[in-house]
Amino acid sequence: MMAAARILRGAASSLLCRSRQRRDAAAAAAFAGVCSRTMASKTPVGFIGLGNMGNPMAKNLVKHGYPVIAYDVFPEACKEFQDVGEQVMASPADVAERADRIITMLPSSLNAIEAYTGPTGILKKVKKGSLLIDSSTIDPAVSKELAKEAEKMGAVFMDAPVSGGVGAARAGNLTFMVGGAEQEFAAAKELLGCMGSNVVFCGAVGTGQAAKICNNMLLAIGMIGTAEAMNLGIRLGLDPKLLAKILNMSSGRCWSSDTYNPVPGVMEGVPSGNNYQGGFGSTLMAKDLGLAQDSATNTKSPVPLGSLAHQIYRLMCAKGYSQKDFSSVFQFLREEESL
Numbered sequence: 001m002m003a004a005a006r007i008l009r010g011a012a013s014s015l016l017c018r019s020r021q022r023r024d025a026a027a028a029a030a031f032a033g034v035c036s037r038t039m040a041s042k043t044p045v046g047f048i049g050l051g052n053m054g055n056p057m058a059k060n061l062v063k064h065g066y067p068v069i070a071y072d073v074f075p076e077a078c079k080e081f082q083d084v085g086e087q088v089m090a091s092p093a094d095v096a097e098r099a100d101r102i103i104t105m106l107p108s109s110l111n112a113i114e115a116y117t118g119p120t121g122i123l124k125k126v127k128k129g130s131l132l133i134d135s136s137t138i139d140p141a142v143s144k145e146l147a148k149e150a151e152k153m154g155a156v157f158m159d160a161p162v163s164g165g166v167g168a169a170r171a172g173n174l175t176f177m178v179g180g181a182e183q184e185f186a187a188a189k190e191l192l193g194c195m196g197s198n199v200v201f202c203g204a205v206g207t208g209q210a211a212k213i214c215n216n217m218l219l220a221i222g223m224i225g226t227a228e229a230m231n232l233g234i235r236l237g238l239d240p241k242l243l244a245k246i247l248n249m250s251s252g253r254c255w256s257s258d259t260y261n262p263v264p265g266v267m268e269g270v271p272s273g274n275n276y277q278g279g280f281g282s283t284l285m286a287k288d289l290g291l292a293q294d295s296a297t298n299t300k301s302p303v304p305l306g307s308l309a310h311q312i313y314r315l316m317c318a319k320g321y322s323q324k325d326f327s328s329v330f331q332f333l334r335e336e337e338s339l
Contacts, residue, residue, distance in 0.1 A: 042064075042065045042066045042067070043066075043067075043099075043100075043101070044066065044067040044068065044069050044087070044098065044099050045061055045066045045067070045068055045069070045099060045101050045102070045103065045191060046068075046069045046070075046071075046095040046096065046098070046099035046101065046102035046103065047061065047068050047069070047070050047071075047095075047102070047103050047104075047105075048070075048071045048072070048092050048095055048102065048103070048104045048105070048106070048115055048122070049072060049104055049105035049106045049107075049111075049115070049136070050070060050072040050077040050078060050081070050105075051072070051077065051105065051107070052166050052169075052278065052279070052280075053105055053135075053162065053166060053169050054072075054105035055077065055080070056166065056169040056170040057103070057105060057135070057162075057169050057174070057195045058070060058081065058103075059080075060169075060172045060194050060195045061103075061191070061194050061195065062081075062084075062086065063172075063194075064194040066191070066194065067086065067087070068081060068086045068087070069086070069087045069088075069089060069095050069098050069099045070082075070086055070087065070088050070089065070095075071088070071089045071090075071091065071092055071094070071095050075088075091120035092104075092115045092116070092118075092120060092121050092122045093120045093121060093122060093124040093125040094120075094125070095122065096122040096123075096124070096125045096126045096127070096130065097125040097127075099130075100127045100129060100130040100131065101130065101131045101133075101187075101191060102122060102130065102131070102132050102133070103133045103134075103135060103191065104116075104122075104132070104133070104134045104135065104136060105135045105136060106134075106136040106138075107136070107284065107287075108136070108138065108287060109136075109138040109139045109142045111136070112134060112136050112138050112142060112146065113142060113146070116132075116134075116146050116149065116150070117146070117149055123149055123150065123153050123155070126150070126153050126154075126155045127155070128153070128154030128155065129154060129155070129156075130154075130155040130156070131155070131156050131158070131184065131187055131188065132150055132155055132156065132157045132158070133158050133159075133160050133188055133191065133192070134146065134157065134158070134159050134160065134161075135160050135161055135162050135176070136161065137161045137209065137212050137213070137216070137284075137287075137288055137291070138159075138161075138209060138291070139209070139291055139294065140159075140206035140207075140209040140210050140213070140295070141206070143157075143159040143179065143205055143206045143208075143209050144205050144206045147159075147180070147205040156180070156181060156184050157180065157205065158178055158179060158180030158181070158184060158185075158188050158205065158208075159178070159179045159180065159205055159206060159207075159208040159209050160176045160177065160178045160179070160188065160192060160199075160208055161176075161177055161208055161209055161211075161212035162174045162175065162176055162177075162196065162212075163175045163177070163212065163215055163216075164196070165260070165279060165280055166278055166279055166280070167269070167270075168196075169195070172194065172195055172196065172197070173196065173197045174195055174196035174197070174198075175196055175197070175198040175199075175200065176192045176195075176196045176198065176199045176200065176208075177200055177202050177207075177208040177209075177211040177212050177215075178192070178199060178200065178201050178202060178208050179202050179203055179204060179205045179206050179207040179208035179209065179210075180204070180205050180208075181205075182201065185201045209291075210295070212288075213288060213291050213292045213295055214292070216285065216288040216289070216292070217288070217289060217292040217303065217306040217309065219255070219256070219285075220285055220288075220289055220306075220309040220310075220313065220326065221305045221306065221309050222254045222255065222256045223256040223260075223262060223326060223327055223329055224309055224312060224329055225254075225256075226247075226254065226256040226257045226261070226262060226330075227256075227262045227263075227327070227329045227330035227333055228333065229243075229247065229252065229257075230243060230244070230257075230261070230262065230263045230266075230330060231330060231333050231334060234263075240263045240265065240266050241265070241266055244257060244258075244261055244263070244266050244267075256327070260272075260327060261327075262327035262328070262329065262330035263330055270327070271324075271325035271327055271328075272325070272327050272328075272330065275324075276324040276325040276327060276328040276331065277324070277325070278325065279325035279326070279327070280325060280326050281322065281323055281324065281325065281326065282313055282316050282317055282321045282322055282323075282324055282325070282326045282328060282329075283317050283322040283323070284326075285313050285326040286310065286313040286314050286316075286317050286322075289306065289309055289310035289313055290310060292306050292310070293306065293307060293310055312329065312332075313326070313329070316328070316329065316332050319332070
């Protein structure tokens with residue numbers, strides 16, 4: 001009997017131990033839990049630019065077992081990563097010194113140029129054979145120039161801008177549009193697949209940016225059209241939720257109506273339900289539309305609606321909407337009608 005009891009106690013102890021191990025493993029997998037770098041089997045990845053998009057993207061790399069070596073021009077943006085044991089560097093060059101795979105997520109062409117070729121930029125200390133992936137939305141010509149500069153240093157540069165917004169960045173469901181050497185695509189996809197559900201090869205360096213610019217021009221036009229239709233329907237006495245439901249079962253349905261509706265109270269979990277905070281800022285949309293305008297001029301492509309969308313978002317930025325999500329065009333139209 002005593003022997004049997006000892007066996008039962010031993011079995012119970014073993015089960016309890018395994019249960020604790022499972023709980024510990026689950027806690028370690030969570031970003032806010034204990035991150036043990038000694039157990040990581042994957043080599044570190046540099047990540048530069050921890051803003052609204054970069055922050056959740058980098059977190060998804062950590063969740064997939066990649067130690068992150070981080071940098072942001074605003075040190076407070078790195079605190080979350082430092083708190084869980086990730087390395088934080090003082091400059092992009094310092095990141096390049098410690099990682100041979102680096103992802104950048106920056107607001108503009110000028111920011112990207114500075115991060116790569118500035119006095120403390122990546123290319124000052126980049127290792128030969130390094131893979132540099134830029135997920136910023138910038139001028140395709142700048143991507144091509146950065147690729148040439150990287151090649152001089154023996155590194156590989158690829159452009160990989162994203163679509164999907166902050167929600168998709170958090171969920172790891174972004175779409176990446178990748179431009180660069182096709183033989184390097186598999187290596188890039190290994191990392192990008194940790195942050196996105198779609199990773200599409202577009203062609204040579206710059207083609208990823210071209211696809212993103214076209215997408216965002218259409219997105220801006222669609223958002224303005226959705227805001228106009230919703231505003232008109234409300235003025236005609238329709239309940240906004242009912243109108244959205246009808247649009248989304250009819251031919252007017254689009255991403256801006258069924259996933260990111262610009263009218264407060266129609267959808268939960270979108271910026272319009274949070275005073276247009278978070279998401280994709282109007283100033284960034286104006287910047288992307290400017291890139292589309294430059295590209296249209298260079299290729300002699302008529303984009304009348306894209307041009308009008310650019311002017312609308314520039315006007316919004318001038319009237320105090322620059323930091324609000326681009327869906328605030330609905331609020332902008334409502335205010336304009338009262339003038």
